[in-house]
Amino acid sequence: GNGISGITAARHIRKRSDDRITVVSGESDHFYSRTALMYIYMGHMRYAHTKPYEDHFWAKNGIDLVRGWVERVDTTSRELELSDGRWITWDVLLVASGSRSNLFGWPGQDLRGVQGLYGLQDLERMERDTTGVRQAVVVGGGLIGVELAEMLHSRGIHVTFLVREPRFWGRVLPEAGSHLIERHLREHGIDLRLGTGLQELVDDGTGRVKAVRTTNREEFPAGFVGIGVGVSPNIGFLQGSGVSTDRGVLVNGFLETNVRDVYAAGDCAQLQAHPEPGRPAIEAVWYTGRMMGEAVARTITGERTAYDPGPWFNSAKFFDIEYQTYGRVPAELEAGHDAHTWEHPDGRRSLHLVWEKDSRRFLGVNALGVRLRHEVFDAWLREGASIDVVVAGLDRAHFDPEFQRRFVREFVVTFTTARS
Structure with missing residues (x-):
């Protein structure tokens, strides 16, 4: 490899x-x-x-x-x-x-114009098979699915986005974050269909896909179908x-x-x-x-070394909104934990922090539309910092100086009010 x-x-x-x-x-x-x-x-x-x-x-x-x-x-x-x-x-x-892209045995999944996106050959196939296409369907509400939707949208192709779960990336994002991204996708003209799975893919008679049928008994025309259901x-x-x-x-x-x-x-x-x-x-x-x-x-080479990744970190992009996560931020709040979510009035920025109730130890953060400093959050997680230390130090924890004062003030006010 x-x-x-x-x-x-x-x-x-x-x-x-x-x-x-x-x-x-x-x-x-x-x-x-x-x-x-x-x-x-x-x-x-x-x-x-x-x-x-x-x-x-x-x-x-x-x-x-x-x-x-x-x-x-x-x-x-x-x-x-x-x-x-x-x-x-x-x-x-x-x-x-x-890895390789997942396929789950759907009727018609081997038709031309149906594929995932993992490697260079996938990109070459996508380039070939989207030429002249006006309507496409993307299946799967994760990071690969969003990439496929943005790629197709950039070429003026109408995208219907099928997500089996009731909310977007619901196994990863807490509810407020899911809804923020759902709004953003729809603002970009993506036809987002939640609670809708793929049933089968329809042949145009020449071995190429022409439509998809869903678990809700709907049919959507599609000259190309991007599969983003994991790897x-x-x-x-x-x-x-x-x-x-x-x-x-x-x-x-x-x-x-x-x-x-x-x-x-x-x-x-x-x-x-x-x-x-x-x-x-x-x-x-x-x-x-x-x-x-x-x-x-x-x-x-002779120096036996354990894999020690340190605190969890990941980043992605949902069209114009950057996403970062540090530490442990489950989609559903777990017993013994507390959380606070702040969202900017423009609906394009949010922070979601999680900590232990009793010890107040900071556990993790999700950021949407706010760029965080890796070294700051990594250090807080390694040191076992309290949520109070994190909130007090937010002014040095992100990259947006113009947004900094108002953002920090609003977050601290909402955090303090919610805890009082």
Whole structure:
């Protein structure tokens, strides 16, 4: 795999070792920023701009790049078989094969014009299959779904957005945050249909999609259907290898599998015991993929290093609204916890803070439309700061100086009033 985990590991192994390094990937010749794919489609970037390293970087640093898909892993002979029949031998194997888009067996899901968005080939298919399209449907109310909706909208394609749950991203966002994003999507002209799932996809008679039918017995015309219902670890090639898998490749805290000298990192790795309770066993997040790559590189080169991601962090964008989250912010308030939500009158900015009732220890924050300083919130979470310390320090915790005084004053007033 030549995603963020695999490439980070390769780079750090090279810094620490002169051993031969081979990176195998069937997706692309060189590492690129997967998060930038949408901006290529929207015309903001070119593919060359998404590659953080010059093409000659790899040979210069003694990293061999092999283009090909791994079909089979033999852990006894320590060999990989590629789809074109080539074999590669190894002494140490890092599985960093990422994910694949989920499909759930819907009738018609194999029609042309139906796809997810994960890698470069998906972008190329989308470019081809949306030419001349005027109406599209996006299925799935998560981050990939929003990206697909924004991409299609940027080309003047009318988007019907099907979300099975009663509110947007309801398993992640608290209710007020969900409703803020729902309003924002509709303001951009997205036809958001909550509580509506996909039933089947309709063939136009030539093998291409022409419409979708929903669980509510509605039919929407669609020359293109974007599927954004999550991803699953890409680990099928490990079948029969002896490497233990569940939903992902099972690893311990050092990213070691049950087979000696075989490791896994990134989207495909499933931690059997996460160092931080409450976090998912599979972390399909860019920054944790990078951290896994660096940690496993140290272990492979003789400095056994546990994966220690620190406090949870993630970020995204919903059209014009940036989203950041730090720490533990469940969608539904848990027993023994308290929370406070502040929303700006313009309906485009909000903060949601969570803390323990008895100890008043700060647990986490969601920010929509407000850019927070990573180092400040990371430190508060690591130190176990109280909610009172956090509220008192908000004036140094975000990036918007023009908004700062009024924002902080309003938040403190509403927080104090709600607690009195």
